[in-house]
Amino acid sequence: MSGIREADLRDLDAIMALESATFAPDDWSRESMSREIASEHTRYLVAEQGGELVGYAGVLAPSGSTDADIQTIAVAPAHRGAGLGRRLMNELLDYAASSGARGVFLEVRADNPGAQHLYTSLGFAVLGVRPRYYKGGIDAVVMKRDAREPVRGEA
Ligand SMILES: CC(C)(COP(=O)(O)OP(=O)(O)OC[C@H]1O[C@@H](n2cnc3c(N)ncnc32)[C@H](O)[C@@H]1OP(=O)(O)O)[C@@H](O)C(=O)NCCC(=O)NCCS
Numbered sequence: 537m538s539g540i541r542e543a544d545l546r547d548l549d550a551i552m553a554l555e556s557a558t559f560a561p562d563d564w565s566r567e568s569m570s571r572e573i574a575s576e577h578t579r580y581l582v583a584e585q586g587g588e589l590v591g592y593a594g595v596l597a598p599s600g601s602t603d604a605d606i607q608t609i610a611v612a613p614a615h616r617g618a619g620l621g622r623r624l625m626n627e628l629l630d631y632a633a634s635s636g637a638r639g640v641f642l643e644v645r646a647d648n649p650g651a652q653h654l655y656t657s658l659g660f661a662v663l664g665v666r667p668r669y670y671k672g673g674i675d676a677v678v679m680k681r682d683a684r685e686p687v688r689g690e691a
Contacts, residue, residue, distance in 0.1 A: 540581050545573060557612075581624055595607060602638045638683050662678070
């Protein structure tokens with residue numbers, strides 16, 4: 537069983553290794569990632585197994601704001617399909633609700649049906665499409681969920 541805890545800047549090297557491997561050429565810079573992790577308006581989580589970082593995810597949920605945004609989520613390939621993505625998302629959704637958000641938004645590549653399936657199963661619905669949002673001309677699908685809807689149990 538993997539453990540999930542809040543991320544801090546000591547996790548940056550391991551997060552960036554997974555970030556580049558997962559999202560290049562759309563990966564964030566080290567500077568952007570460190571700003572995200574350190575921001576008072578975000579919550580970033582890491583998942584660890586045997587002392588190794590195997591996933592991370594973050595949400596922007598400023599205190600007092602009615603909107604929250606899932607910023608990113610990644611699970612290392614060898615650890616996918618074991619429920620970790622769902623557990624990370626459920627913790628972020630809990631956090632967004634506790635910080636007062638009413639709606640939680642996210643963007644996902646139109647050519648990423650696996651992630652879309654995860655989000656739909658968590659209660660997200662499609663709001664619209666941003667054409668050619670990603671490099672290579674891939675559309676972004678914008679999804680939204682009611683933040684106050686209870687999260688599902690862990691898989
Ligand atoms: C998307 C991602 C975070 C899911 O993490 P995970 O730990 O594999 O997800 P889980 O094991 O919790 O699975 C959650 C659900 O999503 C579905 N799912 C996940 N990946 C899938 C895939 N490639 N194809 C179809 N369904 C998939 C699973 O079937 C599961 O549903 P179930 O519980 O009904 O079986 C992971 O695949 C990943 O890191 N992908 C690359 C990065 C990425 O696409 N991030 C999202 C950017 S918006």
